[in-house]
Structure formats: structure tokens, C-alpha cells
Amino acid sequence: MSAQSAWTIPEVRTALEARKISARELVMDFYARIAERNSELNIFLALSPERAYAQADKIDAAIAAGDALPVMAGVPVAVKDVISTRGIPTTCGSRILEGYRPAYDATAVTLMERAGAIVLGKTNCDEFAMGSSNENSAYGPVRNPVAPDHVPGGSSGGSAAAVAANLAVASLGTDTGGSIRQPGSFCGVPALNPSYGRVSRYGLIAYASSLDRIGPFAHTVRDAATVMSVIAGRDARDATSASVPVPDYVAGLKRPLHGLRIGIPEDYFGEGIDPEVRKKIEAGIAVLERLGCRRVSIRMPNTNYAIATYYIVATAEASSNLARYDGVRYGPRVPGSTLIEMYQKTRGHGFGAEVKRRIVLGTYVLSAGYYDAYYIKGQKVRALIARDFQEAFEKVDAIVTPTSPVPAFRLGERTANPLQMYLADIYTVTGSLAGVPGISVPCGKSSSGLPIGLQIYGPAFGEDRVLQMAHAFEQAGGPEL
Amino acid sequence: MKISREDVLKVAALANLELSDSEVDTYRGHLDDILTYIDKLNELDTSGVEPLTQVVAASTDDSTLRDDVIVRADIITEVLQGAPDPEAPYFRVPKVIEK
Numbered sequence: 037m038s039a040q041s042a043w044t045i046p047e048v049r050t051a052l053e054a055r056k057i058s059a060r061e062l063v064m065d066f067y068a069r070i071a072e073r074n075s076e077l078n079i080f081l082a083l084s085p086e087r088a089y090a091q092a093d094k095i096d097a098a099i100a101a102g103d104a105l106p107v108m109a110g111v112p113v114a115v116k117d118v119i120s121t122r123g124i125p126t127t128c129g130s131r132i133l134e135g136y137r138p139a140y141d142a143t144a145v146t147l148m149e150r151a152g153a154i155v156l157g158k159t160n161c162d163e164f165a166m167g168s169s170n171e172n173s174a175y176g177p178v179r180n181p182v183a184p185d186h187v188p189g190g191s192s193g194g195s196a197a198a199v200a201a202n203l204a205v206a207s208l209g210t211d212t213g214g215s216i217r218q219p220g221s222f223c224g225v226p227a228l229n230p231s232y233g234r235v236s237r238y239g240l241i242a243y244a245s246s247l248d249r250i251g252p253f254a255h256t257v258r259d260a261a262t263v264m265s266v267i268a269g270r271d272a273r274d275a276t277s278a279s280v281p282v283p284d285y286v287a288g289l290k291r292p293l294h295g296l297r298i299g300i301p302e303d304y305f306g307e308g309i310d311p312e313v314r315k316k317i318e319a320g321i322a323v324l325e326r327l328g329c330r331r332v333s334i335r336m337p338n339t340n341y342a343i344a345t346y347y348i349v350a351t352a353e354a355s356s357n358l359a360r361y362d363g364v365r366y367g368p369r370v371p372g373s374t375l376i377e378m379y380q381k382t383r384g385h386g387f388g389a390e391v392k393r394r395i396v397l398g399t400y401v402l403s404a405g406y407y408d409a410y411y412i413k414g415q416k417v418r419a420l421i422a423r424d425f426q427e428a429f430e431k432v433d434a435i436v437t438p439t440s441p442v443p444a445f446r447l448g449e450r451t452a453n454p455l456q457m458y459l460a461d462i463y464t465v466t467g468s469l470a471g472v473p474g475i476s477v478p479c480g481k482s483s484s485g486l487p488i489g490l491q492i493y494g495p496a497f498g499e500d501r502v503l504q505m506a507h508a509f510e511q512a513g514g515p516e517l
Numbered sequence: 518m519k520i521s522r523e524d525v526l527k528v529a530a531l532a533n534l535e536l537s538d539s540e541v542d543t544y545r546g547h548l549d550d551i552l553t554y555i556d557k558l559n560e561l562d563t564s565g566v567e568p569l570t571q572v573v574a575a576s577t578d579d580s581t582l583r584d585d586v587i588v589r590a591d592i593i594t595e596v597l598q599g600a601p602d603p604e605a606p607y608f609r610v611p612k613v614i615e616k
Contacts, residue, residue, distance in 0.1 A: 139592040232572045246571045272583045344555040369601035384535030399532040415568030455550045471572030
């Protein structure tokens with residue numbers, strides 16, 4: 037196999053069934069490429085060869101026995117380091133979880149392995165998934181495989197880069213305010229943030245519980261649909277997972293787009309959008325129109341308030357969720373003369389700058405005297421933003437926007453000003469607050485060769501529709517615009 | 518100025534977070550910017566709007582709670598292995614009760 041070949045899920049299956057390669061050889065091939073690229077790109081924080089080869093041998097035995105193969109048989113995958121994997125280091129990109137090995141697997145990981153997938157290892161990310169550039173990892177930033185002096189996006193930068201660099205066929209990321217879609221856009225791969233409640237979060241280490249979701253990166257929209265068919269559904273271990281039936285996402289891809297109404301929110305194309313991004317997105321919308329979609333101009337009047345709302349809600353929840361890192365049950369401890377002093381020193385030493393900033397902000401907005409002015413106000417505006425989406429979906433079948441107002445930026449270029457970094461999340465946080473699914477699909481490149489992503493939002497539990505549209509867009513040459 | 522050094526120190530104490538002097542200064546500046554930005558929410562009249570705490574689909578209202586049954590996990594050894602100061606089957610912490 038050539039070192040550069042990008043495997044898709046059907047290609048893996050065909051090669052395994054034709055005995056052109058064994059699952060074990062395929063895993064060796066991926067580990068060889070990881071060994072070659074990882075020191076430069078810093079994508080993987082931990083590898084799990086024992087577990088990967090054991091799974092590969094099981095697949096090879098099934099092939100030898102002529103057994104029917106499950107849908108992800110032999111597919112090498114990568115998992116973001118905020119998702120628990122039994123016995124494999126899971127750090128959340130934080131020093132405070134250095135050396136932590138979970139005692140159980142996340143449901144999404146269990147389901148993928150049950151479907152035959154092979155977990156190669158854990159991918160780098162912004163610490164506790166807080167960031168838009170991967171520069172907040174305690175283990176150093178990931179580099180964008182398309183342009184290594186640029187960021188891969190964040191927080192799931194490692195999972196996006198793993199697929200983009202052909203170091204995994206598919207990967208799992210998590211999205212709280214754009215952390216799947218934006219790195220998908222920056223690295224030029226399809227990336228789906230499913231509806232809130234669509235994928236079990238059992239074993240996902242929490243950042244902001246009312247927003248966190250797990251979703252896939254893949255080389256093709258079809259592969260993302262395949263992963264979704266495996267990980268979606270109700271899980272008794274996650275009370276927030278929905279009992280909504282899971283449609284056949286792959287079969288649904290073939291449906292024509294003719295007659296679908298796509299909403300273009302005027303409010304998303306104002307100031308702050310890079311002219312090159314605007315141009316490509318306009319060209320992308322034209323592709324969808326050629327496929328039979330009808331363009332409808334819509335208003336989402338509360339868009340301008342989404343970032344402020346997000347940084348209240350997310351940081352408040354984070355300050356509560358991250359209280360558990362206290363040097364008692366996992367991770368390193370910094371000694372103190374009293375219990376409180378031990379907590380303070382352990383947390384002061386173990387958390388990085390962005391996490392501390394968000395804990396302080398979140399604690400502040402929840403504290404006595406500010407709770408109503410900030411936290412309750414934020415939740416009320418969140419209701420208005422969700423209403424914007426509900427009203428839009430009465431008029432249109434999907435909403436099309438840029439994924440990010442800018443393509444990938446250079447490492448270090450934006451770290452000095454946290455607020456500026458937050459503001460670039462505008463097109464993704466809206467959907468996060470509303471709970472709706474959104475996919476980022478490659479939509480051409482900037483003049484300097486940086487990928488641009490087109491985002492398609494669907495109504496809650498409308499993954500089948502956004503996948504269908506993104507697939508048709510991809511087949512019609514959207515990525516080459 | 519929305520937030521003072523003292524506010525940052527007070528909040529850090531609530532969060533059990535030790536901050537260096539330079540961290541306090543840096544975060545005070547950042548938080549001031551962010552809180553000033555957040556003030557734009559006051560442009561919106563939200564009287565009569567119910568706070569949205571969680572997006573739950575209408576179709577998920579059936580029994581989301583499972584029965585409360587004890588299931589043995591048998592992972593005490595694995596869990597304690599990751600602890601900074603274990604003494605099976607306990608986690609040990611600095612002394613909290615003075616005699």
C-alpha cells in the first residue's frame with residue numbers, strides 16, 4: 037500500500053474481503069505512518085497498539101472463518117482524548133489528568149469496536165475541549181496537516197488532523213461550541229456535530245453538559261454517515277440520550293435534493309467574514325441551487341448575542357464540572373498543609389491558562405449577586421436563539437452558512453486576545469445553543485491553499501437531511517470549488 | 518471596570534484555585550473585556566422569556582430514568598491505581614479534623 041493512500045470505509049472492506057491486506061497489516065501500515073508524522077504534527081497523545089492488534093486479529097479470524105463482517109470491520113479510528121478508553125491514558129489535554137487511565141470505555145467507543153473498528157489511539161485537543169486552535173493543550177499544539185505552520189482548529193484539532201493526514205480512516209471528536217465543525221473546516225474534512233442527545237455521552241469527560249456532543253470526522257460524508265449509524269441511539273447509561281429512532285443514514289444519502297429550501301441567514305454574512313470565505317460559500321450555495329435546492333433569505337435576529345450567551349452558559353457549567361479535579365481520585369497531587377490548600381495548589385498547578393480563565397468566569401457568573409444578571413439572563417437569551425432556529429425551520433429545510441468566518445490562522449497569531457478568539461466561533465455556537473445538528477463539508481480553498489468549510493444546519497434529529505445534502509454537495513464537486 | 522483584583526481573588530477562592538499575582542492581573546484584564554462584551558445582552562428585552570437550561574427534544578420525554586439497581590463494577594483496583602495517594606479501599610487526603 038502506498039504511504040499516501042487515503043482509505044475510506046468501503047475501501048477497507050473491499051480490500052479485507054478480497055484478502056488484499058489483512059486487518060493486522062492495515063494497522064501496521066497506519067502505525068508506521070503515525071510514527072513517521074506524529075513528531076511533526078503532534079496529533080496523537082497516546083497509542084493503543086495492544087488493543088488495536090487484538091481487535092485486528094479478531095477481524096482477521098472472522099474473515100478467515102468466512103463470517104459476516106460488521107460495518108466498520110477493520111477500520112482504523114482515532115478518538116479524542118476527552119473520551120474515556122479503558123486502560124488507555126485519557127488526559128483531556130490537561131496536566132491535571134496526567135497518567136489517568138479510565139476504568140471503563142465510553143459507549144461511543146464500545147459501539148465502534150463492536151462494529152469492528154480498531155482504535156489506534158487518542159488524539160490531542162485543547163485542554164478539556166476549551167479552545168478554537170488546539171493551542172490550549174498542555175502537550176503542545178497540533179499542526180494542521182494541510183499547512184503545518186497553521187493551527188488545525190479546535191478543540192478537536194487532533195481528530196480532524198488525524199483524518200486529514202491519513203493517520204486514521206475516521207475519528208471521534210466532541211463539539212460544545214464548534215469543536216468538531218471548525219477543525220473539520222480548517223483541516224478540509226467532513227465533520228458532523230449531531231443533535232444534542234443523538235449520541236450517548238457516557239464516558240465523555242464533561243465540559244459543558246447542556247452543550248457537549250460526540251460526532252465523527254471522516255474522509256467522505258458517506259463514511260461520516262456510516263460512523264453515525266454505529267454510534268447514534270439511546271443509551272440507558274446516559275439519561276440525556278434520546279429514544280428517537282435512528283434512520284439508515286447511508287441509505288438516505290441517495291435521495292435527490294430537488295425542492296429542498298435552504299435558508300441563508302443575512303445575519304451571518306455581515307462584518308467579520310473573510311472575503312475569500314464569503315466568495316466560496318456563495319459558490320457553494322450556487323452548487324446546492326444547481327442540485328435543485330431553493331434559496332430563501334432568512335433572518336436570525338439574535339445571532340449577534342450568541343457568543344456572549346455561550347460564554348456564560350459554557351463557563352458556568354464548566355466551573356461546576358471541573359470541580360471534581362481536586363487531587364484526590366486521579367491525576368497528580370500538589371501537597372498542601374490543609375485539604376483546601378491541597379485542592380488550591382493541585383488545581384492551580386494542574387490547569388492551564390484558558391481553563392483557569394473559564395473557571396473564574398463561570399464561577400463569577402454563578403456567584404451570589406451576579407447569578408440573575410448573567411447566568412439567568414444568558415439562559416433567557418439562549419431561549420431566543422433556539423427560537424430563531426425553530427422559526428427558521430418553519431420556512432426552510434436546512435440553513436447554510438460558513439463554518440468559520442476565517443480559514444486556519446497561523447500558530448500563535450491569536451493567542452494574545454481570548455475575546456477575539458471567542459468571536460470567531462459565531463457561526464457554530466448558535467447551533468450549539470439551539471441543540472440542532474450541523475455538518476461542515478469542504479467547500480474549496482483560499483488563494484493560499486487553506487481549506488474552507490460550508491456548514492449545513494438541520495432541525496433537531498435531522499442528521500439524515502444534513503448528511504444527504506452534504507453528500508450531494510461533495511459528489512457535485514463542492515470540495516473542489 | 519467591571520471586575521477588580523479582589524473580585525478575581527474572591528472567585529478563585531470559591532473555585533479552590535490558586536493563582537499567581539501575574540495570573541490575577543492577566544485574568545482580571547481578560548475578564549473585564551469579556552464581561553464588558555457580555556453586557557450587550559442587556560440590549561435585549563427578555564421579560565417573559567423562560568430560561569432555557571437544556572435542549573430536550575419533545576420526543577425524548579418517555580422514561581429517561583432507568584431503575585435504580587446496584588450493578589457490581591469490580592473496578593476498585595483499577596480506580597485506586599490512578600489515585601495520587603490510595604490506601605485500599607480508600608483515597609487518602611490531608612487531615613481535615615483537628616483533635
